Amino acid sequence: MKRALTITKSGDRDLVMTREFDAPRKLVYDAHTKPDLVRRWLLGPPGWTMPVCDMDVRVGGTYRWVWRKETDGSEMGMGGVYREVKAPERLVTTERFDEAWYPGESLNTLVLIEQGGRTTLTQTMRYESPAAREAVIKSGMEKGVEASYDRLADVLAASAATQR
Amino acid sequence: MQATHRLDAVFAALADPTRRAIIARLATGQASVMELAEPFAMSQPAISKHLKVLERAGLISRGREAQRRPRRLEAKRLEEADQWLERYRKLWEANYQRLDTLLEQLKTQEKERKSR
Numbered sequence: 001m002k003r004a005l006t007i008t009k010s011g012d013r014d015l016v017m018t019r020e021f022d023a024p025r026k027l028v029y030d031a032h033t034k035p036d037l038v039r040r041w042l043l044g045p046p047g048w049t050m051p052v053c054d055m056d057v058r059v060g061g062t063y064r065w066v067w068r069k070e071t072d073g074s075e076m077g078m079g080g081v082y083r084e085v086k087a088p089e090r091l092v093t094t095e096r097f098d099e100a101w102y103p104g105e106s107l108n109t110l111v112l113i114e115q116g117g118r119t120t121l122t123q124t125m126r127y128e129s130p131a132a133r134e135a136v137i138k139s140g141m142e143k144g145v146e147a148s149y150d151r152l153a154d155v156l157a158a159s160a161a162t163q164r
Numbered sequence: 165m166q167a168t169h170r171l172d173a174v175f176a177a178l179a180d181p182t183r184r185a186i187i188a189r190l191a192t193g194q195a196s197v198m199e200l201a202e203p204f205a206m207s208q209p210a211i212s213k214h215l216k217v218l219e220r221a222g223l224i225s226r227g228r229e230a231q232r233r234p235r236r237l238e239a240k241r242l243e244e245a246d247q248w249l250e251r252y253r254k255l256w257e258a259n260y261q262r263l264d265t266l267l268e269q270l271k272t273q274e275k276e277r278k279s280r
Binding site for chain 2: 004005006007009017019021022023027028030031037040041042043044045130134
């Protein structure tokens with residue numbers, strides 16, 4: 001079974017993730033659009049919770065997500081707008097972090113394709129510019145030390161939580 | 165080269181299937197241009213062009229032997245490029261494993277609802 005998650009660069013400003021799930025796409029779509037379900041998996045590293053998960057899933061509606069690291073109370077928030085909502089196959093959202101470490105926002109496109117009861121998820125993150133994508137990647141590249149690894153993990157946790 | 169530019173060059177170099185195949189070949193040991201050209205339906209100049217791109221990105225280097233000038237892989241550069249995506253991948257993989265569990269629960273719930 002091909003379950004492994006792949007992440008690749010595409011074009012000059014996209015990152016593309018693909019992953020297969022052993023479930024019909026309606027369920028995968030629900031897990032991305034119903035707050036009580038989103039909160040159960042979109043958490044990032046261990047020790048983080050998701051105290052705020054507000055989602056108004058319709059075109060022009062907004063979403064707001066906040067994660068908290070329970071050990072020290074630090075928080076990471078982000079949000080955006082639903083640009084396209086086409087259940088159960090496509091969601092397009094904007095994404096911007098409260099404390100963005102890259103310029104502008106990203107445009108995230110989630111596509112779900114079902115075949116034989118299984119679903120292939122493709123999530124494309126389009127950044128504002130090639131430089132913005134590099135900043136996202138650089139945030140992980142240039143800090144070799146352990147402490148910033150933790151911070152990166154935090155940032156990515158939020159980012160992870162973000163992508164739908 | 166700045167780290168970000170270098171990373172750009174690495175990813176650009178790896179975007180091409182022939183160059184990825186060359187990297188895969190060099191991962192098994194160094195090889196001359198002629199040896200590298202063999203498996204491809206490509207002229208030596210065409211292969212040399214690909215090798216130049218890989219060299220500029222720091223992914224491969226040339227040996228000293230005057231005649232053969234064997235190319236070899238600079239594994240460190242490849243790892244650098246891989247690191248970030250790998251950490252990002254791990255983070256998402258953790259999320260998606262939780263999603264796997266959730267989907268199993270949802271499927272069970274649906275089945276129970278239908279059989280009721």
